[in-house]
Amino acid sequence: MDALPHEAHAYDMELRQERRPAERPLVSVVDDDQSVRESLPDLLCEFGFAARVFSSAEELLASDCVEQTRCLILDVAMPGMSGPNLQRELKLRGREIPIIFITGSTDKTVRPRLLEQGAVECLFKPFSDTALLEAVNSALRPKSDRNGTS
């Protein structure tokens, strides 16, 4: 595990050098847990993405970010509209944003179900920074390329 940060760092550097801030893809995070909302944006910025956080699905839908969001990191269980419900709502609105679900549950049966319903990935908390980076990169790839490279 010692080598992991360094590898990630090298990859990160590469991204950062390639992209101007305006070109950075927007990753939106929706989670009712404050520590997630505080910690993830910094990490995503370190990876070279732009990040916005929302405490609920409703807050995201009310914002002007839905159109620009390239990847959505979405908590499964939240007060109000749940993660999967937001997924359905976006589909209804014709906005199919690649989604990475994150969950504090230990129920392993959740993941295949969510993947089947079109999620790019489902990460169980706590997850490593590299697992997250892999998932986001996979999400940003065109849909047809995802299975082959992830």
Place this chain on the structure above:
Amino acid sequence: MEVQPELASGDVRHLQRCINDLVSLLALPAIWSGGDPSQVLHTLLDALMRMLRLDLASVRLTYPVGEPPIEIVRFAELRRPVPSAHEICEALSQCFKNDSRKWPPVLRNLMGEGDVSIVPLPLGLQGELGVIVVAAERMDFPRQTEALLLSVAANQASIGLQEARLLSHQKQVAIELDQQVAQRTAQLAAAEERWRSVYENSAIGVALADLNGRFLAANPVYEKMLGYTEEELRNLSFFEVTNEEDREPTQILIGELLAGKRQQFQIEEQYRRKNGSLMWVRNNVSMVPGTERVPRFLMALSEDVTERKQAEENLRRSEAFLAEGQHLARVGSFSWRVETDEITWSEQLYRIFEFDEDTPQTLERIFSRVHPDDIQLLHEMVERARRDGSDIDYGHRLLMPNHSVKHVNMVAHATRDRDGRLEYIGAVQDVTQRQLSEEALSKARSELAHVARITSLGVLTASIAHEVNQPLSGIITNAGTCLRMLAADPPNVDGARETARRTIRDGNRASEVITRLRALYGRKDATIESVDLNEATREVLALSLSELQRNRILVQQELADGLPLVAGNRVQLQQVILNLLRNASDAMSAVDDRPRQLLIRTDGDEDDHVRLIVKDAGVGFAPQAADRLFESFYTTKNDGMGIGLSVSRSIIESHHGRLWATPNSGPGATFSFSIPRASEGATGAENNRDIRTPDVTDAA
């Protein structure tokens, strides 16, 4: 008779007159007939005065003896002064008393007024009736014919008087007879009235009928019962007012009355009233023998028993309900006179015990059905009931002839009759089905409890994981970001510091979550209160009694009066008591050769402690094992967890008391705990005494 030629014509006339007079005298009785004696004498004297031209005629009738004499006097012409009849008779009788046979035929100059011939004529043969005295102022009186007439007259008078007397007597008798008849008639009328009153005012209906059953008479009660008037009844017969179904038996019985086979009969039958409704009567029908004037007839005494019949019917129905209820509920009832061991069983109880109903019950017979393992128990119960008359509430088993086992519950309440004799009234319920269901339920419940425990463990784990994973996620993300920031060129120290700060904060959050969970699922802080150990014990017993009974444990309570309160947690102490009871019950589960006696006793210990002991008659333990009993997971039971005693000891020790075990001198073991009584300083510093370890040596 030869007629003398010289007989003067005067003589002839005299003789003719004499014969006429004689005929007249002989005719007198015809005149007298129906008359009374004084009338007889009046006419006689009048006749004599006229025939014999007498100057005086008197009579004194002295018969019958005891009655005032009748005295009559006739004079030819008025003389002054006229002596009274009594004076004359008195004077005359002076001359003619004594024997009439000694009377002179004629006396002269009796009254001192010239010559007077006085002739006494005795009435009756001996003059026993009285005397007639005639007198004439003629010296030739009485002449021969006159003497003849006088003697005939006296004779006639005697006969006439006798007849008159007889007649008078007859009249008297007739009058008395008439009076008697009148009196008797009045008596009869009164009797008749009485009988009629009885008949009419009787509380019972009375009806008379001829031999064909046709009504002759009916009293008002009878009329009212049937709603017919007597008039209407006379057009009906017995049979017509009798309910159709009852007619034939009545007819047969009346036939037997007519044939003389019986004098009377009783029958309970239904009458149909005029309005069509039915009523129950108890009829007593008898044949009343005829008399000269009245032919024999039938008499029915009818009592309205509709209400009684209704009550009987209600009773029968309620008995049927009870029997059916007992059958459905599988409950039989019984009574037991303790003194005489008289036992009465309901039908259903015979059925439960599968005994023949005809045989009377005895304790021996009942015991013959009791499961061998429960006989001792039941014997003790019977003995206890005899001794103190306490209520019985117990379950035991029966072993039937086909070797099947029945479970029954018995409850009985003791009562005393007027003489103070003890009698139990109780019920026995066949709970075999319920018992089987309960066993199945209990098994299912324990399985369920096991599943629930596993499930709740799973839920708990998931809950803990979820709660902890959130801050953990933050920690790892922040830590990763921090490293990346520090590795940048130039290092983002401010960012790294911020992420490190958040890492620490999330670490604290995770810790808080653990604390919160521990508070939620862990043992809560025990509340300390004043606890009445007796009351706490009774509650536990109440909760576990059915389980103890199911295990056929005979529980004996000896809870001390006026036990001091203890300071502690009621629920925890009750858990200990329950644990000790279970332990004792389990230790006796294999005991079948002796009663499964369990004694629970409380008392004040020395040293301001309160003690509770639970003594069983179970398998006991070896003395050398005493100190291992309270170790976690030590058990003598195959299926036990062994956790109970160790937890119990720690609870008691947290109450600053101690829990220990001693083997009994007989079978089984005794577990005791002792905790300090509550006092003002119970929660203060002096409560913090050392926790003693159980000392098995002082108990052994």
